[in-house]
Amino acid sequence: xxxxxxxxxxxxxxxxxxxxxxxxxxxxxxxxxxxxxxxxxxxxxxxxxxxxxxxxxxxxxxxxxxxxxxxxxxxxxxxxxxxxxxxxxxxxxxxxxxxxxxxxxxxxxxxxxxxxxxxxxxxxxxxxxxxxxxxxxxxxxxxxxxxxxxxxxxxxxxxxxxxxxxxxxxxxxxxxxxxxxxxxxxxxxxxxxxxxxxxxxxxxxxxxxxxxxxxxxxxxxxxxxxxxxxxxxxxxxxxxxxxxxxxxxxxxxxxxxxxxxxxxxxxxxxxxxxxxxxxxxxxxxxxxxxxxxxxxxxxxxxxxxxxxxxxxxxxxxxxxxxxxxxxxxxxxxxxxxxxxxxxxxxxxxxxxxxxxxxxxxxxxxxxxxxxxxxxxxxxxxxxxxxxxxxxxxxxxxxxxxxxxxxxxxxxxxxxxxxxxxxxxxxxxxxxxxxxxxxxxxxxxxxxxxxxxxxxxxxxxxxxxxxxxxxxxxxxxxxxxxxxxxxxxx
Amino acid sequence: xxxxxxxxxxxxxxxxxxxxxxxxxxxxxxxxxxxxxxxxxxxxxxxxxxxxxxxxxxxxxxxxxxxxxxxxxxxxxxxxxxxxxxxxxxxxxxxxxxxxxxxxxxxxxxxxxxxxxxxxxxxxxxxxxxxxxxxxxxxxxxxxxxxxxxxxxxxxxxxxxxxxxxxxxxxxxxxxxxxxxxxxxxxxxxxxxxxxxxxxxxxxxxxxxxxxxxxxxxxxxxxxxxxxxxxxxxxxxxxxxxxxxxxxxxxxxxxxxx
Numbered sequence: 022x023x024x025x026x027x028x029x030x031x032x033x034x035x036x037x038x039x040x041x042x043x044x045x046x047x048x049x050x051x052x053x054x055x056x057x058x059x060x061x062x063x064x065x066x067x068x069x070x071x072x073x074x075x076x077x078x079x080x081x082x083x084x085x086x087x088x089x090x091x092x093x094x095x096x097x098x099x100x101x102x103x104x105x106x107x108x109x110x111x112x113x114x115x116x117x118x119x120x121x122x123x124x125x126x127x128x129x130x131x132x133x134x135x136x137x138x139x140x141x142x143x144x145x146x147x148x149x150x151x152x153x154x155x156x157x158x159x160x161x162x163x164x165x166x167x168x169x170x171x172x173x174x175x176x177x178x179x180x181x182x183x184x185x186x187x188x189x190x191x192x193x194x195x196x197x198x199x200x201x202x203x204x205x206x207x208x209x210x211x212x213x214x215x216x217x218x219x220x221x222x223x224x225x226x227x228x229x230x231x232x233x234x235x236x237x238x239x240x241x242x243x244x245x246x247x248x249x250x251x252x253x254x255x256x257x258x259x260x261x262x263x264x265x266x267x268x269x270x271x272x273x274x275x276x277x278x279x280x281x282x283x284x285x286x287x288x289x290x291x292x293x294x295x296x297x298x299x300x301x302x303x304x305x306x307x308x309x310x311x312x313x314x315x316x317x318x319x320x321x322x323x324x325x326x327x328x329x330x331x332x333x334x335x336x337x338x339x340x341x342x343x344x345x346x347x348x349x350x351x352x353x354x355x356x357x358x359x360x361x362x363x364x365x366x367x368x369x370x371x372x373x374x375x376x377x378x379x380x381x382x383x384x385x386x387x388x389x390x391x392x393x394x395x396x397x398x399x400x401x402x403x404x405x406x407x408x409x410x411x412x413x414x415x416x417x418x419x420x421x422x423x424x425x426x427x428x429x430x431x432x433x434x435x436x437x438x439x440x441x442x443x444x445x446x447x448x449x450x451x452x453x454x455x456x457x458x459x460x461x462x463x464x465x466x467x468x469x470x471x472x473x474x475x476x477x478x479x480x481x482x483x484x485x486x487x488x489x490x491x492x493x494x495x496x497x498x499x500x501x502x503x504x505x506x507x508x509x510x
Numbered sequence: 511x512x513x514x515x516x517x518x519x520x521x522x523x524x525x526x527x528x529x530x531x532x533x534x535x536x537x538x539x540x541x542x543x544x545x546x547x548x549x550x551x552x553x554x555x556x557x558x559x560x561x562x563x564x565x566x567x568x569x570x571x572x573x574x575x576x577x578x579x580x581x582x583x584x585x586x587x588x589x590x591x592x593x594x595x596x597x598x599x600x601x602x603x604x605x606x607x608x609x610x611x612x613x614x615x616x617x618x619x620x621x622x623x624x625x626x627x628x629x630x631x632x633x634x635x636x637x638x639x640x641x642x643x644x645x646x647x648x649x650x651x652x653x654x655x656x657x658x659x660x661x662x663x664x665x666x667x668x669x670x671x672x673x674x675x676x677x678x679x680x681x682x683x684x685x686x687x688x689x690x691x692x693x694x695x696x697x698x699x700x701x702x703x704x705x706x707x708x709x710x711x712x713x714x715x716x717x718x719x720x721x722x723x724x725x726x727x728x729x730x731x732x733x734x735x736x737x738x739x740x741x742x743x744x745x746x747x748x749x750x751x752x753x754x755x756x757x758x759x760x761x762x763x764x765x766x767x768x
Contacts, residue, residue, distance in 0.1 A: 346584040347712060391721075393712065438724050482757060483691055483722030485710070490755065498757070 046409060046418075049074060049082040049307040052229075053094035053159070053209065056280030057292045057309070057415075058104060060131040064415065066280075066292065066307060067095040067106065074307060080413025082307055087133040090124060090143055094159040094209060094278065097131075100171070104128050105192050106140070109158040109175065111149075121157030123147040123175050125192040146194040147175055147185050154180030155202075159278075161211025161222075164189060165246055172246060174221065177208035182223060182258070184212075184247065203248045204258035207239065209278040218242045218317055221250040221258055222266065224277035231303050234275030234296035239263025240319055253318065267291070267321035272299040273308065276321075281312060282415065287458045287494025289314075290416050291321055309416035311457035322457040325417060327406045328505060329425045331395055335462050335500035336481040339392035341431075342401040343424055343441040345383050350374040350398075373508060374398055376426040390431060390439045392485045400424065402506050403431070411452050411468070419452035419468050421445050425506070433467035437477060437489040453479075455503075462500035464492055544663025547656045551607070551647040555680075555764045562751035562759025563653040564677055564735070568605050568767050571643040572661045572671035576618040576636075577742035580696055580713040588697035588711045591672065592738035597643075601701070604734060605676060607647035607767065614638050618670055647767040654693075654716055657739060657746035673739045673746060678732050680764040685728040687755040693720035694748040696741040702726060703733055716747050725755065728763075 051068040057079075058065050065086045067073035070093075073086030088095060088106060095108035106128065111121035124143035132138055149157040156179040163172045171189040176182035182204035186195040204210060207223030214220070220242045226235035241250030241258040249257040256262025267276045275296030282290040289312040298306040311322030332341040352371035376399040383400075395401060402425040407418040422431040423445060430445035431453065445451055449469035456464045465479040470489055478492035480499050493499050556566040573596050595601070597611035605611075617637040646664075650656070655675070661668045690707055692700055693716040700708040700723070707723035714720065739748055752760040 344585065346586050349581070436724060482689065482753075483719040484693075484717055485720055486722035488722070488724075 045076070045080060045082045045307050045309060045416075046413075047076075047081040047083045050084075050301075050304050051307050052294055052305040053278050054280065054292055054294050054307050055095045055097045055106075055278075056162075056211065057282050057290075058097045058099055058131060060099070060104065061135075063132065065097070065131045067097055067108075068294075069093045069095075078412050079309070079415030080418055085133065086131065087138070089140060090126070092124075092158075096160050096162045096211065096280075098162050098164065100164060100189050102129070104131055105162065107146075107160040107162055107173065107192075108143075109160050111156060111158040118151050119149055119153070119156040119179050120151045121149045121155075121175075123157050123160045123173065125187065127192060144193055146173060146187055146192070147183070147200060149180075155183050155200075156180060157183075159208045159210060161209070162187075163212035163214065165219075166214055168246075170246075172212055174203060174210040174212055176204075176210060178206055181205050182207060182210045182221075201247055202259060203250060204241070206261050207258070207263070209238075211279055211281075212246075213281050213319075214246075215314070215319075216317055217244065219244070219246045219248075219250070220319065221248065222279040222319075223258065223263065224279070225263060226275070226277075228275075228277065228296070230275075230296070232274050232297040232299060234277075235269075236275035236277035236296050237268040238266040238276050238279050238293060238321075240266050242317070264318055266319055267293065267310065270295075270321075270323070273297075273306075274299065276308065281319075282309075284415065284456075285492075285494075287460070288456050288464060288492075289459050291319070311416070312459065313457065313461055314459045315461075322461070325405075325407075325420075325455050325457070325503075328404075328503075329508075330403050330405055330503040330505060331397070331401060332403050332405075332422075332465075333395065333502040333504055334392050334481040334487070335497040335502060336392075337484050338395070339481075339484055340395035340401045341403065341479075341487060341501075342391060342393050342398075343383075343429065344389040344391050345379070345400050348374070348379045348382060348398075350378070380427070386443055388429075388441045390441050390487055392481060392487055397506065399426070402426075405455070405503065408447070408452060411447065414454050414456075417455060420455055421447075421451060422453050422465075433470045433477075433489055435471040437470055437473060439479065439487050439489060458494065458500060460500075462502055464499065465501055466492070542659055542662055544659065547651055547659045547663065548646075548648040549651065551649045551767050554768070555766045556649060558751060558759070558761045558763055558765065559653060560759075560761065561653065562753065562761050564679070564750050564752075564763075564765055565650040565653065565655070566648070566677055566765040566767055567650070567655055568607065568645050568647050568676045569655070569657070569660055570605070570611065570645050570674040571664060572657070572667050572673055573613055573643065574615045574618050574641075574667050574670065575672045575740065576616055576670035577740075578670070580742040580744055582742070583697040583711050583713060583740065585709060585711045588699065588709060588740060591740050592697070592699040592709075596672065596674075600674065601704070601736065604678065605645040607645060609645045610642050611645070613641050613643050615641055618667065621667075621669055653718075654747045654749040657741075657748065658695075658744075661746070669741070669743045671741055671746065673741075675737045675739065675748070676767075677735050678766045678768075679728065679735060679752070680732055680766060681728045681730055682762075682764075684730050685752075685760070687725045688728055688752045688760055689725060689755075690723040690735070690750065691719040691721070691753045692737070692748060692750045693717045694737075694739050695744055695746050696739070698737055698739040698748060700750075701734075701736045703729070716749060718749060719751075719753070719757075722753070728752065 092110035181202035209224040252262035452468040477489040480490040
């Protein structure tokens with residue numbers, strides 16, 4: 022019986038792990054999350070109704086963030102050494118009143134345990150009356166990096182999304198500023214700037230209906246901060262246009278309330294909620310995804326999935342491999358003459374070389390890692406698997422990277438090189454952070470390099486030579502691709 | 511169209527296309543003359559070129575080690591072949607131009623260029639012979655050291671060979687966190703100051719920075735670079751330079767063969 026209990030517990034734990042890799046772990050339950058803000062090493066996001074979530078690593082989230090004022094769909098950002106938090110108080114939604122107010126307030130810290138934690142009195146920066154073509158809720162903030170001007174968008178399906186300008190020093194509305202209409206029939210608007218383009222993001226579809234919500238995040242762009250914001254087929258957002266950023270993803274339904282988080286050049290994340298995570302009771306959950314840029318359009322990357330992969334360097338297409346003797350296998354021409362056309366016999370499948378065919382020839386101890394021509398061999402097949410109990414980083418868990426079918430693990434060394442150790446033991450140098458970059462490639466970083474405090478990434482120093490070095494987004498040496506291994510069908 | 515005709519057509523088109531591409535003139539690069547590739551290292555010292563490539567080397571005439579194809583160059587094979595002692599002082603001595611070494615090596619028939627691939631009878635028991643090989647201190651006219659033309663220019667065995675190369679890098683200070691970056695046509699092993707740094711295996715071609723060592727310190731004064739390169743029926747060559755931790759070439763070195 023004990024064994025059965027052990028087995029059942031094991032299955033339950035594994036099930037929980039399998040569920041968790043798509044979302045954040047802990048208690049990531051929130052609706053209408055603000056843009057994630059980092060404060061003194063912790064991450065914060067605020068939601069509708071007050072309060073919000075805190076995370077020490079960006080992967081495990083729990084309640085505890087404090088935001089007074091109630092109301093709906095706040096946003097937050099750091100300006101200088103202070104935090105500006107905006108929120109809205111409104112009449113009552115689609116069937117109710119539409120007298121809304123957008124308010125802003127400051128705090129020196131977002132840590133409610135800090136003695137400096139104290140919000141300033143909120144001030145109203147925009148509003149709507151009972152019956153006009155706007156409902157002042159769902160505030161979004163953007164500090165224009167080219168001008169230093171602070172912009173605020175707000176609104177919902179009841180009329181227009183509007184834009185006003187705020188004073189970044191005070192958080193007040195700029196005196197004399199007139200609101201302009203920038204979109205219609207969406208909500209959860211927020212703006213961002215990149216590469217000469219201003220982007221207006223909004224969420225279309227049905228909100229607040231659990232697994233039946235059709236929430237989907239869209240975007241338009243403009244060369245002017247004031248629009249018009251145009252989608253990929255030429256419609257303005259005033260015409261209801263928008264290019265998709267993220268829609269329902271598997272068992273996670275109804276993404277909305279986009280937020281952008283820039284870690285460093287080439288490493289960006291987007292936050293949102295899913296209206297219903299079917300693996301977490303259908304509750305509304307915080308989600309963090311890679312933010313990709315394709316032809317100057319933002320797109321959500323996909324959560325990294327456990328699997329067996331080739332790990333390919335963007336430098337020259339070589340594959341990361343364990344340094345062992347090449348073992349020849351059957352199949353193919355076996356000489357140029359074998360490639361001739363014709364023949365009436367249906368060819369048979371040739372099995373991939375199996376691990377069992379080569380493993381006995383491998384050294385028992387640790388091996389070097391290197392890059393080589395990819396030929397889908399056992400020493401080039403890597404099982405990449407989340408280790409949720411090892412903690413994580415903004416948007417993901419740490420992973421172990423093993424030679425498929427073995428416990429041989431990719432590991433960082435004290436001299437900032439990489440090797441394949443004979444067995445995974447769970448130490449920090451055997452755990453890897455995997456971030457999808459804005460161009461779709463990946464950055465791979467050890468959780469810790471023994472004796473080093475600076476962050477180092479897996480970098481191809483030569484065609485065949487992976488090492489650990491400073492990440493550089495402008496170099497293909499720092500980028501990798503994960504390609505699914507194609508087994509015998 | 512037969513396979514052979516297809517291949518010849520492909521070859522002709524390739525040659526025609528090559529002719530209209532900017533680059534090294536085909537006429538210039540097609541001459542196998544030794545002097546197109548090397549000149550004697552007559553000056554006392556040399557510098558790396560602007561990309562850091564070390565062009566001054568002591569090269570030993572090729573040691574015959576017949577291999578009919580390049581499929582054999584696994585890590586183990588390359589290690590066995592290049593840690594084998596062919597001559598005394600192979601891993602320690604610093605030769606001088608004109609020095610000679612006695613080598614016991616496997617006999618192979620001269621290459622018949624009209625017959626395509628080099629001939630070898632794998633089933634025959636190897637016949638060993640005593641040979642005397644000479645070290646040559648040379649400056650390469652190219653960034654890469656065309657060992658194949660070194661061999662053909664001297665009328666030596668061109669295929670199925672092991673080359674040995676030594677040079678000395680002088681530094682005016684300790685240089686930390688540098689890496690030896692090499693590329694070789696077929697397998698090779700590399701040592702700096704006696705420490706093995708790199709083993710290159712497989713049926714590979716010469717690419718700049720094909721393999722890069724771990725971070726090392728080049729010490730103030732003389733640093734001995736030693737390499738063995740093995741090949742089957744291909745055109746042996748190598749390139750080598752030192753790069754810094756950012757991958758930039760290191761050029762403030764002095765190269766000598768003395």
